[in-house]
Protein backbone atom coordinates (compact mmCIF):
# COMPACT_ATOMS: atom_id res chain seq x y z
CA UNK A 1 0.00 0.00 0.00
CA UNK A 2 2.74 2.48 0.90
CA UNK A 3 3.92 2.91 -2.64
CA UNK A 4 0.54 4.13 -3.81
CA UNK A 5 0.75 7.44 -1.92
CA UNK A 6 2.79 10.18 -3.61
CA UNK A 7 2.56 12.54 -0.66
CA UNK A 8 0.64 14.32 2.07
CA UNK A 9 -0.28 17.99 1.61
CA UNK A 10 -1.61 20.60 4.04
CA UNK A 11 -3.41 23.84 3.20
CA UNK A 12 -4.02 26.20 6.12
CA UNK A 13 -5.26 29.03 3.91
CA UNK A 14 -8.76 27.75 3.49
CA UNK A 15 -11.91 28.87 5.29
CA UNK A 16 -15.28 27.13 5.20
CA UNK A 17 -18.62 28.68 4.23
CA UNK A 18 -21.81 26.62 4.49
CA UNK A 19 -25.23 27.67 3.22
CA UNK A 20 -27.80 25.73 5.24
CA UNK A 21 -31.42 24.75 4.60
CA UNK A 22 -31.73 25.68 0.94
CA UNK A 23 -34.49 24.22 -1.25
CA UNK A 24 -33.32 20.91 -2.69
CA UNK A 25 -34.48 21.73 -6.22
CA UNK A 26 -32.80 22.54 -9.56
CA UNK A 27 -31.21 25.98 -9.53
CA UNK A 28 -30.14 26.39 -5.89
CA UNK A 29 -26.52 25.40 -6.41
CA UNK A 30 -26.34 27.50 -9.58
CA UNK A 31 -27.48 30.61 -7.67
CA UNK A 32 -24.77 30.16 -5.05
CA UNK A 33 -21.87 29.65 -7.46
CA UNK A 34 -23.00 32.17 -10.06
CA UNK A 35 -23.02 34.79 -7.31
CA UNK A 36 -19.48 33.83 -6.25
CA UNK A 37 -18.24 33.66 -9.82
CA UNK A 38 -19.52 37.12 -10.79
CA UNK A 39 -17.54 38.49 -7.85
CA UNK A 40 -14.48 36.52 -8.95
CA UNK A 41 -14.26 34.50 -5.74
CA UNK A 42 -12.35 31.25 -6.28
CA UNK A 43 -13.67 28.18 -4.53
CA UNK A 44 -11.52 25.16 -3.65
CA UNK A 45 -13.69 22.34 -2.27
CA UNK A 46 -17.43 22.06 -2.82
CA UNK A 47 -19.21 19.43 -0.69
CA UNK A 48 -22.89 18.57 -0.70
CA UNK A 49 -24.04 15.37 0.94
CA UNK A 50 -27.56 13.95 1.36
CA UNK A 51 -30.13 16.37 2.71
CA UNK A 52 -31.11 15.67 6.30
CA UNK A 53 -34.63 17.05 6.14
CA UNK A 54 -36.92 16.43 3.18
CA UNK A 55 -36.71 18.96 0.36
CA UNK A 56 -33.81 20.96 1.83
CA UNK A 57 -30.07 20.57 1.67
CA UNK A 58 -26.83 22.32 2.65
CA UNK A 59 -23.85 23.20 0.46
CA UNK A 60 -20.42 23.78 2.00
CA UNK A 61 -17.44 25.21 0.15
CA UNK A 62 -14.00 26.51 0.97
CA UNK A 63 -12.47 29.81 -0.11
CA UNK A 64 -9.10 31.43 0.49
CA UNK A 65 -9.06 32.99 3.95
CA UNK A 66 -8.74 36.48 2.44
CA UNK A 67 -12.05 35.96 0.57
CA UNK A 68 -13.99 34.74 3.63
CA UNK A 69 -15.65 38.00 4.67
CA UNK A 70 -16.60 38.80 1.09
CA UNK A 71 -18.00 35.31 0.50
CA UNK A 72 -19.92 35.35 3.78
CA UNK A 73 -21.44 38.72 2.97
CA UNK A 74 -22.48 37.56 -0.50
CA UNK A 75 -24.16 34.46 0.91
CA UNK A 76 -25.91 36.43 3.67
CA UNK A 77 -27.42 38.73 1.02
CA UNK A 78 -28.41 35.73 -1.09
CA UNK A 79 -30.36 33.96 1.69
CA UNK A 80 -33.67 35.64 0.88
CA UNK A 81 -33.52 35.07 -2.89
CA UNK A 82 -32.38 31.50 -2.34
CA UNK A 83 -34.91 30.71 0.38
CA UNK A 84 -32.16 29.27 2.58
CA UNK A 85 -32.06 29.29 6.35
CA UNK A 86 -28.60 30.50 7.38
CA UNK A 87 -24.90 30.85 6.59
CA UNK A 88 -22.20 29.40 8.83
CA UNK A 89 -18.45 29.89 8.59
CA UNK A 90 -15.40 28.19 10.08
CA UNK A 91 -12.01 29.87 9.74
CA UNK A 92 -10.17 27.42 12.00
CA UNK A 93 -9.78 24.62 9.48
CA UNK A 94 -6.99 23.06 7.49
CA UNK A 95 -7.27 20.79 4.47
CA UNK A 96 -5.10 17.65 4.64
CA UNK A 97 -4.83 15.58 1.48
CA UNK A 98 -3.15 12.40 0.35
CA UNK A 99 -2.35 12.19 -3.33
CA UNK A 100 -1.55 9.20 -5.49
CA UNK A 101 -2.56 7.61 -8.77
CA UNK A 102 -5.29 4.99 -8.70
CA UNK A 103 -5.64 5.33 -4.95
CA UNK A 104 -9.29 5.24 -4.44
CA UNK A 105 -9.59 1.75 -5.91
CA UNK A 106 -7.43 0.38 -3.15
CA UNK A 107 -9.80 0.09 -0.21
CA UNK A 108 -6.97 0.10 2.35
CA UNK A 109 -5.80 3.63 1.49
CA UNK A 110 -8.78 5.60 2.75
CA UNK A 111 -9.02 3.43 5.87
CA UNK A 112 -5.26 3.89 6.44
CA UNK A 113 -5.62 7.66 6.40
CA UNK A 114 -8.65 7.62 8.69
CA UNK A 115 -6.99 5.14 11.08
CA UNK A 116 -3.91 7.40 11.32
CA UNK A 117 -6.14 10.33 12.28
CA UNK A 118 -8.15 8.24 14.75
CA UNK A 119 -4.98 6.97 16.46
CA UNK A 120 -3.80 10.59 16.79
CA UNK A 121 -7.21 11.52 18.30
CA UNK A 122 -7.92 13.96 15.45
CA UNK A 123 -11.56 14.51 14.50
CA UNK A 124 -12.47 14.61 10.81
CA UNK A 125 -14.77 17.56 10.05
CA UNK A 126 -15.40 16.88 6.35
CA UNK A 127 -14.27 14.46 3.63
CA UNK A 128 -14.05 14.76 -0.15
CA UNK A 129 -12.36 12.40 -2.61
CA UNK A 130 -11.44 11.97 -6.25
CA UNK A 131 -9.60 9.15 -8.04
CA UNK A 132 -6.20 10.59 -7.18
CA UNK A 133 -6.83 12.48 -3.97
CA UNK A 134 -8.48 12.08 -0.55
CA UNK A 135 -8.99 15.34 1.37
CA UNK A 136 -10.21 15.90 4.91
CA UNK A 137 -10.88 19.08 6.85
CA UNK A 138 -9.58 19.09 10.42
CA UNK A 139 -9.20 21.76 13.15
CA UNK A 140 -6.36 24.03 12.04
CA UNK A 141 -4.63 23.45 15.41
CA UNK A 142 -4.41 19.73 14.53
CA UNK A 143 -2.98 20.24 11.03
CA UNK A 144 0.69 19.49 11.70
CA UNK A 145 -0.12 16.52 13.94
CA UNK A 146 -2.43 15.17 11.19
CA UNK A 147 0.28 15.42 8.52
CA UNK A 148 2.80 13.63 10.80
CA UNK A 149 0.35 10.88 11.72
CA UNK A 150 -0.57 10.18 8.08
CA UNK A 151 3.03 10.41 6.94
CA UNK A 152 4.09 7.93 9.64
CA UNK A 153 1.29 5.54 8.63
CA UNK A 154 2.22 5.43 4.96
CA UNK A 155 5.89 6.25 4.75
CA UNK A 156 7.64 5.19 7.94
CA UNK A 157 6.90 1.53 7.21
CA UNK A 158 8.63 1.98 3.89
CA UNK A 159 11.51 3.78 5.57
CA UNK A 160 12.11 0.96 8.03
CA UNK A 161 12.02 -1.40 5.10
CA UNK A 162 14.80 0.64 3.52
CA UNK A 163 16.73 0.72 6.78
CA UNK A 164 16.58 -3.01 7.26
CA UNK A 165 17.91 -3.56 3.76
CA UNK A 166 20.94 -1.32 4.14
CA UNK B 167 -13.92 29.21 -20.22
CA UNK B 168 -14.78 26.52 -22.72
CA UNK B 169 -11.23 25.45 -23.33
CA UNK B 170 -10.67 24.61 -19.67
CA UNK B 171 -12.95 21.56 -19.76
CA UNK B 172 -11.37 18.44 -21.17
CA UNK B 173 -14.58 16.43 -21.11
CA UNK B 174 -17.80 15.27 -19.45
CA UNK B 175 -17.96 11.73 -18.06
CA UNK B 176 -20.86 9.63 -16.84
CA UNK B 177 -20.74 6.58 -14.55
CA UNK B 178 -24.00 4.68 -14.14
CA UNK B 179 -22.40 1.79 -12.25
CA UNK B 180 -22.29 3.49 -8.87
CA UNK B 181 -24.63 3.02 -5.94
CA UNK B 182 -24.80 5.18 -2.83
CA UNK B 183 -24.52 4.00 0.78
CA UNK B 184 -24.94 6.47 3.63
CA UNK B 185 -24.31 5.74 7.31
CA UNK B 186 -26.39 8.22 9.29
CA UNK B 187 -26.12 9.59 12.81
CA UNK B 188 -22.68 8.30 13.79
CA UNK B 189 -20.75 9.84 16.67
CA UNK B 190 -18.72 12.80 15.37
CA UNK B 191 -15.53 11.73 17.14
CA UNK B 192 -12.12 10.33 16.12
CA UNK B 193 -12.38 6.73 14.96
CA UNK B 194 -15.86 6.60 13.40
CA UNK B 195 -14.71 7.05 9.80
CA UNK B 196 -11.86 4.58 10.35
CA UNK B 197 -14.31 1.89 11.53
CA UNK B 198 -16.46 2.29 8.41
CA UNK B 199 -13.63 2.11 5.90
CA UNK B 200 -11.58 -0.53 7.69
CA UNK B 201 -14.63 -2.77 7.59
CA UNK B 202 -15.03 -2.18 3.84
CA UNK B 203 -11.34 -2.60 3.15
CA UNK B 204 -11.03 -5.94 4.96
CA UNK B 205 -13.83 -7.21 2.73
CA UNK B 206 -12.06 -5.80 -0.36
CA UNK B 207 -14.93 -3.48 -1.30
CA UNK B 208 -13.69 -0.61 -3.46
CA UNK B 209 -15.17 2.79 -2.79
CA UNK B 210 -15.35 5.58 -5.38
CA UNK B 211 -16.61 8.81 -3.78
CA UNK B 212 -16.56 9.54 -0.05
CA UNK B 213 -18.51 12.60 1.04
CA UNK B 214 -18.91 13.94 4.55
CA UNK B 215 -20.25 17.43 5.06
CA UNK B 216 -20.96 19.33 8.29
CA UNK B 217 -22.98 17.48 10.91
CA UNK B 218 -26.53 18.73 11.22
CA UNK B 219 -27.04 17.81 14.85
CA UNK B 220 -24.36 18.38 17.48
CA UNK B 221 -21.91 15.52 18.00
CA UNK B 222 -23.23 13.34 15.17
CA UNK B 223 -22.49 13.20 11.48
CA UNK B 224 -23.24 11.16 8.34
CA UNK B 225 -20.80 9.64 5.85
CA UNK B 226 -21.91 8.80 2.32
CA UNK B 227 -19.89 6.77 -0.14
CA UNK B 228 -20.39 5.12 -3.50
CA UNK B 229 -19.55 1.54 -4.45
CA UNK B 230 -19.90 -0.43 -7.67
CA UNK B 231 -23.49 -1.57 -8.05
CA UNK B 232 -22.44 -5.22 -7.75
CA UNK B 233 -20.98 -4.50 -4.28
CA UNK B 234 -24.09 -2.68 -2.99
CA UNK B 235 -25.79 -5.54 -1.14
CA UNK B 236 -22.51 -6.62 0.43
CA UNK B 237 -21.64 -3.05 1.52
CA UNK B 238 -25.14 -2.46 2.90
CA UNK B 239 -25.01 -5.68 4.91
CA UNK B 240 -21.58 -4.80 6.32
CA UNK B 241 -22.78 -1.36 7.39
CA UNK B 242 -25.99 -2.74 8.91
CA UNK B 243 -23.92 -5.11 11.06
CA UNK B 244 -21.58 -2.26 12.01
CA UNK B 245 -24.36 0.07 13.29
CA UNK B 246 -24.23 -1.22 16.86
CA UNK B 247 -20.43 -1.15 17.23
CA UNK B 248 -20.35 2.30 15.61
CA UNK B 249 -23.26 3.74 17.60
CA UNK B 250 -24.84 5.02 14.39
CA UNK B 251 -28.55 5.42 13.72
CA UNK B 252 -29.22 3.89 10.30
CA UNK B 253 -27.99 2.96 6.84
CA UNK B 254 -29.61 4.30 3.67
CA UNK B 255 -28.91 3.29 0.09
CA UNK B 256 -29.73 4.71 -3.33
CA UNK B 257 -29.16 2.58 -6.41
CA UNK B 258 -30.82 4.98 -8.83
CA UNK B 259 -27.90 7.41 -9.16
CA UNK B 260 -25.33 8.33 -11.77
CA UNK B 261 -22.09 10.25 -11.31
CA UNK B 262 -21.56 13.06 -13.82
CA UNK B 263 -18.12 14.71 -13.84
CA UNK B 264 -16.37 17.48 -15.69
CA UNK B 265 -12.63 17.14 -15.94
CA UNK B 266 -9.98 19.72 -16.76
CA UNK B 267 -6.69 21.07 -15.45
CA UNK B 268 -6.79 24.05 -13.08
CA UNK B 269 -10.55 24.16 -13.27
CA UNK B 270 -11.57 24.79 -9.76
CA UNK B 271 -9.65 28.10 -9.65
CA UNK B 272 -11.91 29.48 -12.33
CA UNK B 273 -15.11 30.44 -10.52
CA UNK B 274 -17.19 30.33 -13.68
CA UNK B 275 -16.69 26.60 -14.29
CA UNK B 276 -18.60 25.23 -11.31
CA UNK B 277 -21.40 27.75 -11.83
CA UNK B 278 -21.50 26.86 -15.55
CA UNK B 279 -22.03 23.18 -14.76
CA UNK B 280 -24.68 23.89 -12.13
CA UNK B 281 -26.47 26.36 -14.41
CA UNK B 282 -26.59 23.78 -17.21
CA UNK B 283 -28.23 21.30 -14.84
CA UNK B 284 -30.64 23.92 -13.48
CA UNK B 285 -31.73 24.93 -17.00
CA UNK B 286 -32.36 21.25 -17.79
CA UNK B 287 -34.43 20.96 -14.57
CA UNK B 288 -32.07 18.32 -13.16
CA UNK B 289 -31.71 18.17 -9.39
CA UNK B 290 -28.21 17.76 -7.91
CA UNK B 291 -28.20 15.09 -5.18
CA UNK B 292 -24.55 15.41 -4.07
CA UNK B 293 -21.41 17.33 -5.05
CA UNK B 294 -17.71 16.56 -4.65
CA UNK B 295 -14.75 18.38 -6.21
CA UNK B 296 -11.00 18.28 -6.60
CA UNK B 297 -8.61 20.60 -8.45
CA UNK B 298 -9.17 18.82 -11.75
CA UNK B 299 -12.64 17.41 -11.41
CA UNK B 300 -16.17 18.40 -10.36
CA UNK B 301 -18.57 15.49 -9.77
CA UNK B 302 -22.28 15.52 -9.06
CA UNK B 303 -24.72 12.69 -8.35
CA UNK B 304 -28.05 12.91 -10.16
CA UNK B 305 -31.02 10.55 -10.65
CA UNK B 306 -29.85 7.80 -12.98
CA UNK B 307 -32.86 8.54 -15.27
CA UNK B 308 -31.43 12.08 -15.76
CA UNK B 309 -27.88 10.97 -16.59
CA UNK B 310 -27.94 11.30 -20.39
CA UNK B 311 -29.84 14.58 -20.27
CA UNK B 312 -27.30 15.91 -17.74
CA UNK B 313 -24.34 15.00 -19.96
CA UNK B 314 -25.98 16.67 -22.99
CA UNK B 315 -26.86 19.82 -21.03
CA UNK B 316 -23.33 20.21 -19.66
CA UNK B 317 -21.74 19.38 -23.00
CA UNK B 318 -23.92 21.98 -24.73
CA UNK B 319 -22.98 24.59 -22.11
CA UNK B 320 -19.24 24.14 -22.47
CA UNK B 321 -18.66 22.81 -25.97
CA UNK B 322 -21.42 23.99 -28.28
CA UNK B 323 -20.22 27.61 -27.94
CA UNK B 324 -16.84 26.42 -29.15
CA UNK B 325 -18.48 24.40 -31.91
CA UNK B 326 -20.40 27.40 -33.28
CA UNK B 327 -17.11 29.32 -33.17
CA UNK B 328 -15.63 26.61 -35.39
CA UNK B 329 -18.69 26.62 -37.69
CA UNK B 330 -18.61 30.36 -38.20
CA UNK B 331 -14.93 30.16 -39.17
CA UNK B 332 -15.38 27.50 -41.84
Ligand SMILES: C[C@@H](O)[C@H](N)C(=O)O
Pocket residue numbers: 022023024025026027028029030048057058059288289290291
Ligand atom coordinates in the same frame (compact mmCIF):
# COMPACT_ATOMS: atom_id res chain seq x y z
C1 LIG C 1 -29.13 21.64 -3.08
C2 LIG C 1 -28.87 21.90 -4.54
O1 LIG C 1 -27.77 21.18 -4.97
C3 LIG C 1 -30.04 21.54 -5.44
N1 LIG C 1 -30.39 20.16 -5.32
C4 LIG C 1 -29.69 21.91 -6.88
O2 LIG C 1 -29.82 21.14 -7.74
O3 LIG C 1 -29.26 22.99 -7.12
Ligand SMILES: C[C@@H](O)[C@H](N)C(=O)O
Pocket residue numbers: 122123124125188189190191192193194195196214223224225
Ligand atom coordinates in the same frame (compact mmCIF):
# COMPACT_ATOMS: atom_id res chain seq x y z
C1 LIG D 1 -17.82 11.46 11.41
C2 LIG D 1 -16.41 11.02 11.42
O1 LIG D 1 -15.73 11.53 10.31
C3 LIG D 1 -15.65 11.41 12.64
N1 LIG D 1 -15.61 12.85 12.81
C4 LIG D 1 -14.26 10.82 12.56
O2 LIG D 1 -13.30 11.52 12.76
O3 LIG D 1 -14.08 9.69 12.29
